[in-house]
Amino acid sequence: MPIDQDEFRNALSRFASGVTVVTTKDAAGKFHGITVSAFSSVSLDPPLILICIERATVSHYAFEESGLFVVNFLSDRQLELSERFASPVEDKFDGVDFSFGEFGIPILLGSLVNLECRIRNIGDGGDHTIFIADVESATINDGDPLLYFRSDYRQMAE
Ligand SMILES: Cc1cc2nc3c(=O)[nH]c(=O)nc-3n(C[C@H](O)[C@H](O)[C@H](O)COP(=O)(O)O)c2cc1C
Numbered sequence: 001m002p003i004d005q006d007e008f009r010n011a012l013s014r015f016a017s018g019v020t021v022v023t024t025k026d027a028a029g030k031f032h033g034i035t036v037s038a039f040s041s042v043s044l045d046p047p048l049i050l051i052c053i054e055r056a057t058v059s060h061y062a063f064e065e066s067g068l069f070v071v072n073f074l075s076d077r078q079l080e081l082s083e084r085f086a087s088p089v090e091d092k093f094d095g096v097d098f099s100f101g102e103f104g105i106p107i108l109l110g111s112l113v114n115l116e117c118r119i120r121n122i123g124d125g126g127d128h129t130i131f132i133a134d135v136e137s138a139t140i141n142d143g144d145p146l147l148y149f150r151s152d153y154r155q156m157a158e
Contacts, residue, residue, distance in 0.1 A: 016149040021085045022051055023106045024062045024069040031093050031106050032059035035086035037148050038128070039071060047135040049117060052128040063131055067119045068103045072111040075143040076155045081108065082146060102137065114139040
C-alpha cells in the first residue's frame with residue numbers, strides 16, 4: 001500500500017535543504033524564475049546537477065524551450081527573493097538586482113553561487129519533471145545560506 005500523502009510530506013519536510021531560485025527564459029525571450037529546493041549534485045565528471053520542476057508551474061514550458069537555466073543558491077539575506085519567486089507575481093524580476101550570464105539568462109546578484117546550466121536529459125518525475133544539466137560555469141561568493149526545514153526558513157547557527 002502506498003504511503004499516505006500527509007505522512008509523505010511530513011517525512012520529507014524533515015530533510016533540510018538550501019533554497020535556490022532557478023531562472024530561465026522562453027523562446028519569446030520572457031524571463032522566468034522559480035524557487036526550487038529540489039536541487040542535487042549528480043556527477044563530478046562530467047559536472048552534472050539536477051532540478052525537479054512541477055509540471056503545473058507556469059514556467060515549466062520555458063525550461064524545455066530554452067534548454068538552459070541558471071541555479072542561484074540563495075543567501076540568508078535573500079528570503080524575500082525566495083518568497084517572491086514562489087508567488088504568482090506578474091513580473092517576478094521587477095525591482096530585483098540581476099545581471100546576465102553567457103546564456104542571456106538572469107543571474108541574481110547577492111546569491112552565494114550562480115550555476116549556468118545546459119539541459120542534457122529530461123526525465124519523468126511524477127508530477128514533476130527532472131532536468132539533468134551540465135554545469136558550464138559557476139560564480140562563487142562568500143556568505144551564509146538560506147535554509148529550509150519543516151516548511152520554514154532557517155539560518156545557520158553561529
Ligand atoms: C522553499 C520552497 C521550495 C520550493 N521548491 C520547489 C521545487 O523544488 N520545485 C518546484 O517545482 N516548485 C518548488 N516550489 C514552488 C514554486 O516556487 C512555486 O510553485 C512557483 O510559484 C512556481 O512559479 P511559476 O508558476 O510562476 O512558474 C518551492 C517553493 C518554496 C517556497
